[in-house]
Amino acid sequence: MLTSWLLTGALAFSAPAPIPAAQAFKLPTALRCVAHRSLTLSLRPVKGATWTGATVKVGARPFKAVDRVAAKRPVRLHRLPRGRLDLEIKAKTSDGRKAEVERRYQTCVDTRPVIAAPTGTPPTTLQQRDLVTGSVRRARNGDTVTVQYSLVTWSDGKAVDSSWDRGQPFTFPLGAGQVIPGFDQGIKGMKVGGRRQLVIPPDLAYGDEGAGDEIKPGETALFVIDLVAIDPK
Template sequence: MPFDPNTTKPEIDFPGDTPPAELLIEDITEGEGRAAEAGDTVKAHYVGVAWSTGEEFDASWNRGAPLDFQVGVGQVIQGWDQGIVGMKPGGRRKLTIPPELGYGARGAGGAIGPNETLIFVVDLVSTAKPGAGSAFGLR
């Protein structure tokens, strides 16, 4: 099942207990087609929530456009680089990311505090192999 353009922004429930020490990957919907691999260029919609507050700090849905990035090359936090691998287009995945795979002790501006565990629900819109990026205007 490819990404459904009628898919709506997910809600994230506040966990309220002790955050995990490792990256947690939970498939909500599996998707279909070729799974994303390191080096692929992907488009993904997401919602991000801080574990400590349950407050949303960012969402591509609010901007009306998915995020484009290359997996595994450091364009996004490590938790995303690791957590997107294996996703298929049309899939929805929850990533619970410990601080060392997120923004660490520095945090990110006023939105994400130091040593914050992050929760993302990610919808994979599409994936393309390196060199096949012309669909995204990339080479």
């Protein structure tokens, strides 16, 4: 009986408790698309132990092995596959503890859209088409969203505005009325890393007055939009 108890006790204490993922890993938020197919992984310091290494899988396939030395500094994951990324990381410490995390990411499109000049009669209702679907989370009213966009006017196919030209994405609260109605309505439901084309009729765009010298009265607006990030409400 005593021998049995001792064996049971030894087995009970042979496997140290795992380290929670939040205490073990420092990773980018999944609510921002992965730019340039590259992200940085860091292993957080562990009291009383050191990391002996980690393994990274993407889509259940081995992607990178991190040794003891590399585990002490941020690790850059380069040339990740395009599209949706199901990332799995497992790590071990010198005292036998383990940590693991699974997270889904989406790469950014990373290329400026080329918009062909529209032809034919412009539609009279809001039209939307996903060119890249994206993944992770859908944009909802109340979220703060960050987008890249290009705008072409339907009547002459002229490029009149682009966040790509300014070298900085555009951030705004979705559904708060701070942009034209068709922009608000058309981005709703997009997923992180997605690219969507919107054709916005005048009543949901710039109306009978137009905007400045570039957008004529009664103009139909053609946008191509990339959803870069979501900051939930």
